[in-house]
Amino acid sequence: MRDTVLSQYANSPILLAILDTMGTAIDRQAQLSGFRDWVWNVDTAQGFGLDLLGRIVGVARSLYISTADYLGFSDQPSAVPFGEGVFYSAQRLTPNYSVSDDAYRQMILAKAALNITNCSIPSVNAILRALFPSYGNVYVRDNADMTMTYVFSAAPSKVDYAIVTQSGALPKPAGVAVTVETP
Structure with missing residues (x-):
């Protein structure tokens, strides 16, 4: 801190004592390390840092996840038959869901990879494998008719399904319809 004092005050013992006391109380290195760890480093960031x-x-971070099962047909991933589901009323029955820090960290890394990738099938497959490592065989299929399908070998949870369909962490090329295929 003494190197920031003007030369006319360099010999003032009171000012130098105040600056020395403040210098020990305010450790800039610890603050910068804390900022780097809590905000700027994606591997160690938490809460506000991940939001930033x-x-x-x-x-x-927020996704809409429906907890109700609706009456539907077999092409719907969450459809149920008559007597078990309700008619869809187009109203949100649940509030938005905020994903955990670990899931959000994976979404941030996937979106960062998407931002710099060429969106080829192998690069999208690499993003899918990094985003969903516990689902086994997860890949994208080009259907050659202006549609593409994200294929899961195991049924994804509602949160993971919302990540695929709503988060924007996976590519959806312009003019291409995207579907999700689950067992």
């Missing part, structure tokens, strides 16, 4: 990094790469 998510805004930078363009992925939101």
